[in-house]
Amino acid sequence: LAKTTQPISMDSYEGQEVNITCSHNNIATNDYITWYQQFPSQGPRFIIQGYKTKVTNEVASLFIPADRKSSTLSLPRVSLSDTAVYYCLVGDMYTGGFKTIFGAGTRLFVKA
Amino acid sequence: AAGVIQSPRHLIKEKRETATLKCYPIPRHDTVYWYQQGPGQDPQFLISFYEKMQSDKGSIPDRFSAQQFSDYHSELNMSSLELGDSALYFCASSADRGHEQYFGPGTRLTVT
Numbered sequence: 001l002a003k004t005t006q007p008i009s010m011d012s013y014e015g016q017e018v019n020i021t022c023s024h025n026n027i028a029t030n031d032y033i034t035w036y037q038q039f040p041s042q043g044p045r046f047i048i049q050g051y052k053t054k055v056t057n058e059v060a061s062l063f064i065p066a067d068r069k070s071s072t073l074s075l076p077r078v079s080l081s082d083t084a085v086y087y088c089l090v091g092d093m094y095t096g097g098f099k100t101i102f103g104a105g106t107r108l109f110v111k112a
Numbered sequence: 113a114a115g116v117i118q119s120p121r122h123l124i125k126e127k128r129e130t131a132t133l134k135c136y137p138i139p140r141h142d143t144v145y146w147y148q149q150g151p152g153q154d155p156q157f158l159i160s161f162y163e164k165m166q167s168d169k170g171s172i173p174d175r176f177s178a179q180q181f182s183d184y185h186s187e188l189n190m191s192s193l194e195l196g197d198s199a200l201y202f203c204a205s206s207a208d209r210g211h212e213q214y215f216g217p218g219t220r221l222t223v224t
Contacts, residue, residue, distance in 0.1 A: 034212065043116075043202045043215025045154065087154070099168040100145060100213070102155040 004088045009107040018075045020106050022088030025069045030092045033064060038085045038105070047073065047086075071098045083110045114138050116216035118203050124222045125193050133188040133219045137205030143167070145213060146178060146185040147202040155202060161186060193223045 005023040012018045024033070032051050036044035046057055050062040050071070061074040075082060087105040117136040125131050131147035137144050143162045147155040148171075161180035174179075175193075180186045190197060200220050204213040 036213075038155075041200065041218070041220075043204065043218055044213075045215065046212040049212060085154075098155050099160070100147075101170075101172060102147075102157070106155055 004090055004103045006086075006088055007102065008104065009109065009110065011109045013111050015077050018078050018082070018103045018108060018110075019023055020073045020075075020083055020086055020088075020108070021070055022073070023070050024088070024090045027090055028092060031068075031090045032092075033062065033068075034089045034091070034100070036063065036087045036089065038087065039051045044087060044102075066069075067085050078108075078110045080110050082108065082112060083107060114215055116203055116205050118201075118216035118219050120215065121152030122154050124202075124224065127193055127195060129193050129223075130191045131169060131187065131189070131193060131201075131221060133221070134150060134200050135186045135188070135205075135216060137184055137186070138214055141185065141205035141207050141214070142181075143206045143208060143211075144184070145204040145206075146172075146182055146186070146188050147204065148199045149202065149218075150196075150199045158188070174207075187218055190221075195223050198223045 005032040034049040035047040039067040048060045048062045052064050055062045063072040085107050087102050119134045145160045146158040149155045158172040159169050159178050160167040164180045175191050178188045200218045202215050202218045204215040206213045
């Protein structure tokens, strides 16, 4: 399983774009990159998943460079309600099961 | 839309007692995951099931066991409870291994 490294915490202001970068230097060929959001005392919530280049959905974008050794979650125009912990996960979708390892996530604080 | 159901939502047990946590995945989801999250900690993967067979094991103590039944619901059995087992226990389900996981609201276990 590829180990991931993210910043421990980030601060932002309402209306700004937030970019959280995750490092996964030993990502394997079959590994996908998945991001989750978690509020206190709630289960993590899926945000976005990608394999390479750029993926965009209604809440975020995921940028993955060609070497796939890192990825960046981009949250456009954050609001106070985006204050949460964000986790980057890397795993193989096809071999055996999917042993999901949550590393130390990034605690995002959005200020007014 | 139907979500993952966990019961009970809260459970208080004494040391050395046993506890059973139940998880009902989203209909047609064939993969179930269990996580433990202690206070201020990141979710720790315990075990996963795919099509009623154990798929992967994480940091699950030998005192814990789990299974997935024919109707795809899953139960986490915990024996000889210790104070350190006090945590939020999340169940998640997905449509297939590696696909996005949908988390339940969690069971808060308190061991006194």
